[in-house]
Amino acid sequence: MVLEKDLKNIKIPNRKLIDLWRKVKNNNVISEHYKTLSEEYSYNQVLKGDFESKSSRIVNCIKFWKINEYEIQKTKDVKSVSFCHDKFCSQCQNKLSIKRYTVYTPLLKEQEKDYDIYHVVFTIKNPKFGSLKTALDKMYDKFGYIAGYLNGNRKVAGIDFKKYGFGGGIKSLEITINNKKEYHPHFHCLFLFKKNLLFDKTIKNTFSSSKANGYRLFNEFEILLQRVWYLVYNDIEVNKFNVENLEVVKKFIGDYEDVNNINSDGYSVIMDKISGVEDKNFKEVFKYTLKSNFKQIANNYEIFKELYFALKGTRVLQTYGKIKQIKDEELDDIINKQTDNYYFAKLKELGKVEEYKEEYNTIKQVKEDASSGAFTFISRNSILKEVFTEVKKK
Ligand SMILES: [Zn+2]
Structure with missing residues (x-):
């Protein structure tokens, strides 16, 4: 049995899920900036394609969620989120x-x-x-x-x-x-x-x-x-x-x-x-x-382009x-190691009751589930729960 106090290591707090959109609210505009760049560099196929894909990635940041749903136990295990990893995505x-x-x-x-x-x-x-x-x-x-x-x-x-x-x-x-x-x-x-x-x-x-x-x-x-x-x-x-x-x-x-x-x-x-x-x-x-x-x-746009x-x-x-x-790519592994015990114990527990169902959720749906409290969200990626914590501005 995974205790409530241990569960918090893998749980994503609902209030954070509800507030998610705040940090991507400038992404639409940045996406337009990338589009403008792709037009400016339309003579160069490589750059043009690169800017187009950046434009679509940043506007879709956090919009799509791959989830394993445990319906009876009202638990959603977040497997991945469409993060854009862009320098201009706060x-x-x-x-x-x-x-x-x-x-x-x-x-x-x-x-x-x-x-x-x-x-x-x-x-x-x-x-x-x-x-x-x-x-x-x-x-x-x-x-x-x-x-x-x-x-x-x-x-x-x-x-x-x-x-x-x-x-x-x-x-x-x-x-x-x-x-x-x-x-x-x-x-x-x-x-x-x-x-x-x-x-x-x-x-x-x-x-x-x-x-x-x-x-x-x-x-x-x-x-x-x-x-x-x-x-x-x-x-x-x-x-x-x-x-x-x-x-x-x-x-x-x-x-x-x-x-x-x-x-x-x-x-x-x-x-x-x-x-x-x-x-x-x-x-x-x-x-x-x-x-x-x-x-x-x-x-x-000019500041964006120069930066x-x-x-x-x-x-x-x-x-x-x-x-x-x-390397930035190795950070996840290091952090996950600290909470993997809880995560896999929880999966074992969930699996005893039912098989999960793989599904794709939009951010809108995630937000609804979080607002109504219909589901508990967990993730192996322990940092997910932290992701949504504000870093205090100075
Ligand atoms: Zn992003």
């Missing part, structure tokens, strides 16, 4: 972010015995509309240098990166859009550094009172990262002189508005020790790239050092 991206959080959190926690975990954010100068792809390609390319300095594969005479005891971690991309026709791409990282680093924040600079950061002071390590990130991003040699005299470098490359007032600040980098896996900064790293902009993207091509082929989540990369 439903599917939300689901992916919960899966990543679920799988990577224990891996990071395991490292806490040897390291402290820090939330580190790397920003660049906001690229204007039309120049996102160039900026992203560069961010990805140049971040390799930062990882290299941290893990000791790259060295700079006179600067000791080793003392911070970098152990690796996770990096993910987020892009927001501001009202000055600019993108704001940034990397959120959860990085492991050696325990009890002394981090007095006493230094004030131009990033101390920014809208995103609030008012804050920085420590030496943050200042170092800000300057090194600026140098590598701008293809300038990282050496002790350039790090310590960034104003000279800026003057040399003409990056200033007033020649009499050039500061030595790099690009914004902030780092804060996280308090635990419930910390909002911890969760931030697993959220989806476009989390706060689905509406803006739906309302603006589509800029994000094509980018690896949103990347791991370093002690944290090993797990």
